[in-house]
Amino acid sequence: MYKVIKDNKIIAVLETNTVVGLNYDTIEQDTEHTTADYDQYNGEYLLKSKIPAPTKEEQSAKREQAYIAETDPIQTHIDRLKDGEQTPEIIAEIEALRAERDEKIAAIKERYPYTEE
Amino acid sequence: MKIPYFCCIGAELKRYAKDFDFMNQVYLYKVPADDTIEEVLAQDYFQAVADTVLQDDIVYIYEPTTEMLYTCHFNKQNGHITAEQMSNNIPSLTPDKILISDATGHITAGDVSLDYIKNQLLAKVNIDGSSIMTGPLKFKAGSFSGAIAGGLGDGISIYKLKADGSIDSEVASLTKTNGFTPGTTNAQNIGSPTLKWKDAHVARVIAAVLNNGYDIAVPVTNGPDTLALKSEVDTAANSGRMITDQGVWYAKMYSASTVPTGAEYDGTNYADFSQTDGDGNPVIKIYTGASGAWTLTDTITPPAEYDGYVPITSKIWDIVEQTNQQGGRILWNHQSKEFTPYPNIVDLSKVATTDMDNLTSTGQNISNWSSNVSNCITNIPQDIKLELSAGTLTLKAGSKLYMPNGVDTFDVITVASDLTIDGGSGSFSGSGTLYYHYTNSSLAWYASSADSSGTTPPSTSNFYNTSTNTVYRYRNDVQGAQLSFPLAHITVTNDVITSIDQVFNGFGYIGSTVFVLPGVKGLIPNGRNADGTLKNKYSYNSTTVKTITPTNGARCICLSPYSAYADAPLANDFYYDKTKNMNCRTSDGVQREYAVCGTFTQTNSGITNFTVKTVFHALDYNDTEYIPHQAMPSGRGIDLTLGASGASYTAPADGYIYLNKTASAVNQIITIINDDNGMRVSDTSVTASGWIATYLPVSKGQSIRITYTAGGTTNTFQFIYANGAQ
Numbered sequence: 001m002y003k004v005i006k007d008n009k010i011i012a013v014l015e016t017n018t019v020v021g022l023n024y025d026t027i028e029q030d031t032e033h034t035t036a037d038y039d040q041y042n043g044e045y046l047l048k049s050k051i052p053a054p055t056k057e058e059q060s061a062k063r064e065q066a067y068i069a070e071t072d073p074i075q076t077h078i079d080r081l082k083d084g085e086q087t088p089e090i091i092a093e094i095e096a097l098r099a100e101r102d103e104k105i106a107a108i109k110e111r112y113p114y115t116e117e
Numbered sequence: 118m119k120i121p122y123f124c125c126i127g128a129e130l131k132r133y134a135k136d137f138d139f140m141n142q143v144y145l146y147k148v149p150a151d152d153t154i155e156e157v158l159a160q161d162y163f164q165a166v167a168d169t170v171l172q173d174d175i176v177y178i179y180e181p182t183t184e185m186l187y188t189c190h191f192n193k194q195n196g197h198i199t200a201e202q203m204s205n206n207i208p209s210l211t212p213d214k215i216l217i218s219d220a221t222g223h224i225t226a227g228d229v230s231l232d233y234i235k236n237q238l239l240a241k242v243n244i245d246g247s248s249i250m251t252g253p254l255k256f257k258a259g260s261f262s263g264a265i266a267g268g269l270g271d272g273i274s275i276y277k278l279k280a281d282g283s284i285d286s287e288v289a290s291l292t293k294t295n296g297f298t299p300g301t302t303n304a305q306n307i308g309s310p311t312l313k314w315k316d317a318h319v320a321r322v323i324a325a326v327l328n329n330g331y332d333i334a335v336p337v338t339n340g341p342d343t344l345a346l347k348s349e350v351d352t353a354a355n356s357g358r359m360i361t362d363q364g365v366w367y368a369k370m371y372s373a374s375t376v377p378t379g380a381e382y383d384g385t386n387y388a389d390f391s392q393t394d395g396d397g398n399p400v401i402k403i404y405t406g407a408s409g410a411w412t413l414t415d416t417i418t419p420p421a422e423y424d425g426y427v428p429i430t431s432k433i434w435d436i437v438e439q440t441n442q443q444g445g446r447i448l449w450n451h452q453s454k455e456f457t458p459y460p461n462i463v464d465l466s467k468v469a470t471t472d473m474d475n476l477t478s479t480g481q482n483i484s485n486w487s488s489n490v491s492n493c494i495t496n497i498p499q500d501i502k503l504e505l506s507a508g509t510l511t512l513k514a515g516s517k518l519y520m521p522n523g524v525d526t527f528d529v530i531t532v533a534s535d536l537t538i539d540g541g542s543g544s545f546s547g548s549g550t551l552y553y554h555y556t557n558s559s560l561a562w563y564a565s566s567a568d569s570s571g572t573t574p575p576s577t578s579n580f581y582n583t584s585t586n587t588v589y590r591y592r593n594d595v596q597g598a599q600l601s602f603p604l605a606h607i608t609v610t611n612d613v614i615t616s617i618d619q620v621f622n623g624f625g626y627i628g629s630t631v632f633v634l635p636g637v638k639g640l641i642p643n644g645r646n647a648d649g650t651l652k653n654k655y656s657y658n659s660t661t662v663k664t665i666t667p668t669n670g671a672r673c674i675c676l677s678p679y680s681a682y683a684d685a686p687l688a689n690d691f692y693y694d695k696t697k698n699m700n701c702r703t704s705d706g707v708q709r710e711y712a713v714c715g716t717f718t719q720t721n722s723g724i725t726n727f728t729v730k731t732v733f734h735a736l737d738y739n740d741t742e743y744i745p746h747q748a749m750p751s752g753r754g755i756d757l758t759l760g761a762s763g764a765s766y767t768a769p770a771d772g773y774i775y776l777n778k779t780a781s782a783v784n785q786i787i788t789i790i791n792d793d794n795g796m797r798v799s800d801t802s803v804t805a806s807g808w809i810a811t812y813l814p815v816s817k818g819q820s821i822r823i824t825y826t827a828g829g830t831t832n833t834f835q836f837i838y839a840n841g842a843q
């Protein structure tokens with residue numbers, strides 16, 4: 001693989017040494033790693049092992065965004081159903097939505113774990 | 118025998134002298150009455166006369182008793198004088214009178230008074246403008262005898278004389294026709310190392326060798342009292358006088374051996390004209406002063422001639438730009454290796470009045486108004502005439518085809534009657550290449566993906582063998598029909614020819630080989646004329662087919678004026694300098710005499726993006742459909758390399774940056790920012806896995822920055838060329 005260097009930062013990791021359009025200083029071959037060993041972090045590519053774990057505040061913020069996008073609509077749906085007549089069908093639907101919401105919450109927590117946990 | 122008088126002309130005898138105050142070096146002498154002629158001769162009266170190297174027979178002696186006239190002869194070898202009797206039949210003379218001869222040596226008057234002699238001498242030698250001396254003026258100084266003679270041509274000459282008074286050699290002459298010239302070439306100096314002329318005011322100096330071939334040490338202080346070389350240009354600049362109504366350029370020259378110091382050092386240049394390239398051709402090395410050292414910054418190969426001269430760029434001289442000026446010029450002559458610096462104001466705002474009457478829609482006959490047109494194609498023969506109708510492709514009668522048929526051999530085939538072909542059968546969809554089937558005298562098309570070139574044919578291919586200069590169809594390693602060069606690229610959809618995509622008139626390619634057909638003409642930029650209009654070298658691609666098989670890279674198709682060859686340099690190896698009107702090499706700015714005809718990309722799998730310029734034609738402002746169309750996105754694009762968020766990019770041409778990524782979560786964003794003008798566009802994901810895409814128009818060379826949080830795959834990151842962009 002090849003590392004594309006600009007201002008002493010790795011700005012791209014490529015399978016070939018062909019770069020088009022991107023401004024760079026040098027291209028270096030890395031025979032010890034693959035592109036899968038790298039990931040972006042703060043505008044550069046670092047070995048995944050070198051990427052610091054996200055803080056709890058960072059993960060919490062990401063969870064919050066995910067909740068807003070993924071679970072809040074379900075909760076809103078549940079709240080709307082609860083405001084109406086509680087027929088067996090409605091109750092069943094609410095339970096289904098709750099289950100779906102809880103699955104998403106769990107998935108979000110798994111996606112953005114707290115290192116302390 | 119008594120000798121009362123004699124006359125001597127031109128001597129400086131002081132003995133017995135009776136000076137006439139009206140004329141230098143003319144004396145009348147009276148001999149003592151008791152001296153005989155033998156005594157006169159013996160007493161060396163005439164020794165000094167001999168020293169003057171006068172003409173023979175200049176002195177006459179009259180003996181009154183016998184009334185005999187004697188002529189004295191000088192023996193220039195021994196200085197002796199002998200007397201010879203001339204006549205005894207001459208009039209009597211009084212003691213105050215003397216005989217005098219005319220120019221032929223004959224006695225013309227027998228009774229001449231001293232006043233008469235005086236008047237005669239005045240008439241011959243007076244230099245107050247009232248008389249003209251016709252004979253040569255001879256003189257002797259030490260051992261050197263010389264003469265100044267007029268009446269030779271249209272001036273006077275200075276001669277060195279032999280001992281006998283005849284001409285030895287010409288020293289110099291001053292004539293109306295040739296001016297002040299030496300008697301022999303390259304042998305005499307003006308002044309000497311210790312005796313120098315002060316100022317020389319000459320309009321122009323042309324020297325075969327300057328300073329005996331050594332460097333000229335030129336003072337670098339640009340003060341009016343210290344300039345050793347001062348040109349009319351410099352004078353004009355120092356005085357502020359305008360050489361032309363456009364203003365003033367002036368140049369300062371620094372010698373190769375004298376290093377300026379101080380403020381005049383940095384940023385100045387000097388040129389070394391003494392060097393040659395590997396082929397022995399003259400090159401000019403340009404050195405630039407910076408931070409206390411001279412650094413070689415440029416090597417200029419003097420370009421082609423113009424009236425025996427070529428213009429040299431301002432890099433050779435420290436050209437000092439005056440207000441509102443555009444350029445200067447120095448002339449260099451290849452053959453004589455001489456350069457002539459002088460200001461040549463080039464006002465780029467001027468546009469010559471040119472004859473546009475010959476302009477046609479196809480650009481024909483533009484050579485005589487090309488002073489405003491350059492770096493373009495002026496003619497592409499439209500030899501291949503194709504028509505597509507209802508899936509049937511027709512090659513019209515009269516079409517002219519080229520078939521490589523052996524080394525350096527190209528058969529020209531003129532189609533006698535229309536040839537047709539359709540999409541065939543086989544459920545093919547894709548790009549096809551049209552050929553002329555030599556064996557069957559028919560048309561044939563094959564999948565373009567099978568086109569190739571080189572020295573070893575692939576198993577199944579339409580193969581141009583660069584060694585044998587032939588095209589054959591191969592199938593399962595079996596050589597089949599001989600083919601022409603490709604005629605066109607077409608699109609076939611489910612066995613139906615649906616479009617003609619590119620006709621190879623003038624230019625075409627097969628596999629990795631570009632071919633240029635006869636008759637292509639172009640204008641090769643070659644600087645500017647004195648009035649600022651464009652100067653060209655007219656390129657003509659001769660009558661032969663040219664082929665090029667370059668290595669990988671983004672390349673240009675170029676025509677050269679010499680030997681009509683075609684070339685395919687890397688596109689970034691040179692650039693077009695609009696100010697100079699020259700294609701220049703990127704590495705050193707040296708002119709490349711190319712007409713750029715198109716572009717293509719060479720890859721391991723062959724040529725792609727093959728684009729040829731159209732023949733030049735003028736742009737009509739009223740063509741409101743065509744003009745805005747040039748700025749719209751075309752179907753041509755190149756994949757870009759997406760770097761980390763925040764990385765920057767440079768637009769390769771006028772066009773559009775387009776990014777399409779997949780989000781890995783909602784609210785992820787992509788943003789394209791033009792750092793040159795602040796324009797930015799963004800797109801945000803509204804789902805956890807949807808596509809987000811945006812684009813931004815950019816101009817060539819602008820700096821683009823892309824930030825993104827989208828964590829999914831990059832679906833498309835491309836630069837899309839504008840229609841009018843190359």
